[in-house]
Amino acid sequence: MPKSQFIDPVKVRKAGVVKIQDIPVNQYDKSIEDEKVNFSKEQFIDIYHDMALIREFETMLNLIKIKGEYEGIEYNHPGPAHLSIGQESAAVGMAYNLGVEDFIFGSHRSHGEILAKGMSAIHKMDDEALTEVMKNFFDGTILKIVSENHKGDLKSLARRFLVYGTLAEIFARETGFNKGLGGSMHAFFTPFGVYPNNAIVGGSGDIAVGAALFKKVNQKDGIVVANIGDASMACGPVWEGLSFATMDQFEQLWEGAYKGGLPIIFNIMNNQYGMGGQTCGETMGYDVAARIGAGVNRDNMHAERVDGYNPLAVIDAYKRKMELIKDKKGPVLLDVLTYRYSGHSPSDASSYRSKEEIEAWEAQDCIASYAAELEKAGVASVKELEAISTDIKELMKYAMKLAIDEEVSPRMDLVKHPEIIGDMMFSEGSVDKMEDRPVEVNHPMEENPRVQQIAKKERFAFDANGKAFSKIKQYQLRDGLFEAIVDRFYKDPTLVAYGEENRDWGGAFAVYRGLTEALPYNRLFNSPISEASIIGTAIGYAMCGGRVIPEIMYCDFLGRCGDEVFNQLPKWQAMSGNVIKMPVVIRVSVGSKYGAQHSQDWTSLVAHVPGLKVCFPVTPYDAKGLMNAALQGTDPVVFFESQRIYDIGEQFHEGGVPEEYYEIPFGEPDVKKEGKDVTILSIGATLYRALEAAKELEEKYGMTAEVIDARSIVPFNYEPVIESLKKTGRIILTSDANERGSFLKDMAQRLTELAFDELDAPPVVVGSRNWITPAYELEDYFFPTKEWILDAIHEKIVPLKGHTVSNNFTNAENIRRSKLGI
């Protein structure tokens, strides 16, 4: 909502029509003869070779899956193999013009794309660069394997490297491209520009946009190709990715070198089926997938349908579209028509299509017809092409034998190294900046109005006599977050922040006030209000080497980016065999006063998913220290904030919040108040209600409570809590998350296990009711209060003399509620 853009009612209310330009369909009509000016014989043959390589690779896997052998070599591969037999020309055409610096992202059906893009890179790279890549990858492990008995040039060695690395990955070998942790559907190899393939339909639809954003923001060469299926065009995140990629602001608000469209091609590998569902005629209504471009921006996304059965047609399209992108006219949508003969997977009996249909496509087979054309045009003889096929078959036999050899290609030894996967879940880096170059900012930090305003604030909530300063004078929690974030913006040139209302407004909760002045659009901008695109692009941005703070405002909106938060963000570090780092700090805020869809504490949901760090600081000191730690790290963090306390001052840290940089390590709970009779462990803003309860315990019941603020949820160090339990023997755990399935239950269980003999009563969880959050005026019946905590202590831990309960914490009530599921 920049003020520079005036929404003129006269203009926008005027009558008119929207005219949509024509979308070309299969317009390529050149013959090999025509193309001889553009391709050398060698290039023509390379195209044939790359297609044949993919065909044989997929055929090999198909035979292994259905017959358990290939060329007499037996093997059982229980894992997935989504094959693309029939689609080779589309893959090779897509990859042909791409350089090593161009990135492709793919789907579950991307073996062909890996090989095509890999071969494209091998064709283009010189020997020195190739050697460098192979030598450095996993310390030359794969190179050493494929070098043995190798005769021939470096390019043929690199081809071995590519085929073996991919196959070993599919067979889950530690010598695969991703140490066997990615497998068939997730294999990739970044040194050749092959970025993660994604087993979630449309998963690359928003992640690839983030990669393009990275290229743009960091002024990197190259474009990004999102290979997604025709059926994925129905997926929300794909649409969100399209919307994000086509934002007007790239053209209208971004300035200088940053002005212009994102360098990305959405490449619909249109094999005309989504599993068994036929996208044209049954499960979709677009008829021609390229039509979608017309619904997204004024340029139809330069969409066209290309005959993907002709590699030269695809190559031609890429040549033209890459020019457009170079002119910053992106993004582009390509509908590359193709067909797979193989089923969705080997278990697919193709009961949804006729034999005639498959045969008709086979009759026009992309490789056979291309070969026929080559012969007809005198580019290559049948013999020459047969020699290529024979060579490829030998290569496959070689690669297969090697990849199934338990000596050469072992799987991860989890007996010898039981924690090897555990060690990969987090990269645990500590990195000031992801790239070493000057940061782009609008003014020195000390000139920033917010920085100047904060300088006048009281960094501790109370004066020397313990009297609280007025709210306005206090350095607030939002100031702590701001200080950490602005500091990183001035340190790390790759850092970007975006989300809903991040620019101009300063964030819905005023954390970013002042950042708009400090940063250009390309570092801080408003995104579409679509959380999947916000998180999905952040993932792609980080995969490419940038640091990013996506913000989705309310925690409740995590559901809107469920796949991104649960399936993508936490997985890629380990699934890549630690090739990829994921420095993404998602800011989410737990609301109140706004009812059922804006008040939920979902720490438990994200804590449940392995691979995410989760924290929830509730004091300015902790907020700044944990944000610093989050931004210094290389792991994905879901950073919870609470709208109840953005304005709270620092009440605990002696001397107030330090002006200088400091980090609070993840996982360390903090004792906010010492005591000896009962421990209260809180997550989030409930801390302040726990402290009220502690006060009343002391004043009315002569008990001192030790109040511990968890601060982090994942990771979490139980030792300080156990120490406290040794003292008190009793523990209440409380947070605003609804009680059933709350992470507190996990903590309670773990504490019971770790400190059973210390317990004088069962650990008791006081969470919200398992209801919808009612209106603000009724919140005291829903969220834990001081009274709830006291009642729970009285009922479950130690009867408080003279205490009258106002809530029912009895076993009978517990059972009743559980029976009813409330």
Added chain:
Amino acid sequence: MANAIIMPRQGQSVESCIFTQWYKNVGDEVKTGDILFAYETDKASFEQEAEADGILLAAFCEEGDEIPVLQNIGVIGQAGESIDEFQSGEAVEASSTETVKEEKVEVEAEPVAEVVLKERAEGEKVKISPRAKKLAKAKAVPYASLEGSGPEGRIIVRDVEAYLASTPKTTPLAKEIMKQEDLQPAETGTGLAGTVKASDLTATNPVYSGDFEVKKLPNIRKLIAKAMHASLQNSAQLTHHLGADARQLQALRKKVKATEGAPNITINDMVCFAVIKALKQFPDANAHFLGDSVKYFNKVHLGLAVDTDRGLMVPVIKNADDLSITGLSNQFKEVAESCRAGSIDPELLSSEAASFTVSNLGNYGVEMFTPVINLPQVAILGVNTIVPRPADLGGGVYGFVPYMGLSLTYDHQAIDGGLATRFLKQIAIEIENLTIDF
């Protein structure tokens, strides 16, 4: 600048002092060294001098107040100075950075639980927290007999701590032995300050050491133990012994045996029958002693001690004075049988149900014993075996006469010796002159 007057600290352990007197009034001028006020601890009285010049601006306490040490009790300063900041009841520190979380409110610590012992029924689960159990085991506390003060009667740490605070200290060796052998400590030990030593543990003996087996008491044993112990503890009992000429009894018994079809009326039945007759004449013995009152019964509800495999039981025959000797005999047989079979109505076993009890050990050859009263009854008759005793048969002739020993234990709280003797004598008379119909 105004200065606080604080309650001085008297040694490490003194928490508070009693304020006794101001020597100055508010508004008076005070000089350093003037005696300002007096106070006392539980051990001594003190006077305090002023430590600053000025005017006594405020006095926050008066005679008899108990003041925590170091707390402000007044202010010395110049006229017109504010005393507000001193009134918090706290000593003000010069460079205080107190925060809200550290409010020093003087409160009692969490109340200490009282020790309540509990008799658990057989098989009743002991609810105890893991922490309490750990502590109880480490300190050899017999937690099963503690009443828990936690939720749902759970024994929690404070209950174990309260128990520990109430029992004598135990030496480590004694503790270890107690733990191993599951023994209970003596009430007071023989060590220093009553410390329980290993030798105080009843079952520990250097000679037989581990040569024994400790068995849990069955519930009935616990009940008997408790009742018997309570009886001896809570009454003033003593026993008179007297003999009764048993010739009549033996004659009657012979007659019973000789009569075809007659009920099997035993010597015991006859004695009881005689006792009932005596009781009708001595209502003071047919009574319950209730401490500040006595309950006299109109009817005789006779308890009869019965030895069973399970232990001693005392079933009662209600309204025994309404029964004929045959009826009484039948009822005795019936209740004794159901006691041995375990089918007796528990109501009939209550010591409250009987107004008097007879315990007959004559069959076993016991010549004399001191039965223990079934409280709240006031007396119990022990019946001994019959022995021949020399007696004056009249006319200067002496011979051996069968005599039955009678041992009456009575509660001297309720009955005096004379009455008891007369009552016992009456029983003997009734026995000697018994006639029965059957």
